[in-house]
Amino acid sequence: MNDLHPDATLTPEVLENLPLDSVAIQKILPHRYPFLLIDRIVELERRQRIVAIKNVTINEEFFRGHFPGNPIMPGVLMVEAIAQTGATLLMTEVPNRAQMLTVFTGIERAKFRKPVVPGDQLRIETKVIVWRSTAVKMAGRITVDGKLACEATVTCQLVNLKKSAPEEAKAE
Numbered sequence: 001m002n003d004l005h006p007d008a009t010l011t012p013e014v015l016e017n018l019p020l021d022s023v024a025i026q027k028i029l030p031h032r033y034p035f036l037l038i039d040r041i042v043e044l045e046r047r048q049r050i051v052a053i054k055n056v057t058i059n060e061e062f063f064r065g066h067f068p069g070n071p072i073m074p075g076v077l078m079v080e081a082i083a084q085t086g087a088t089l090l091m092t093e094v095p096n097r098a099q100m101l102t103v104f105t106g107i108e109r110a111k112f113r114k115p116v117v118p119g120d121q122l123r124i125e126t127k128v129i130v131w132r133s134t135a136v137k138m139a140g141r142i143t144v145d146g147k148l149a150c151e152a153t154v155t156c157q158l159v160n161l162k163k164s165a166p167e168e169a170k171a172e
């Protein structure tokens with residue numbers, strides 16, 4: 001397990017110590033159960049690409065209603081898993097992560113090719129298309145047993161939480 005502080009600089013040595021487990025991921029991303037949709041980071045090439053794993057179980061909260069007796073992972077959550085994987089890559093370059101948030105600002109060309117069901121292991125690969133100072137556009141693919149389940153292009157933006165706070169909150 002990687003011992004990361006939320007403000008720790010992610011040095012090349014830390015990033016080479018893969019896989020990053022869910023505890024380390026939670027020190028990079030703000031997402032928590034039931035909305036943290038990646039379990040491990042298994043590959044990472046700084047500013048280029050990242051690969052995450054998600055083990056899908058029947059205990060996922062979304063299976064309670066999608067669909068009883070025929071559980072299928074919602075496509076929008078597959079796209080969210082792609083975005084979280086990409087956000088992890090983006091946040092590895094941010095020195096003051098505790099003050100920053102990565103928000104999902106766009107989805108393009110989302111396609112769903114294969115249903116994802118309990119017991120599947122998702123391999124989520126995200127590659128950078130364009131990286132501009134605080135925004136990244138990425139192509140993502142999810143495979144299950146080598147077969148394409150989902151693909152989408154997503155855009156994420158870094159937001160400084162201290163600068164974007166409402167005026168009333170700043171005055172308090």
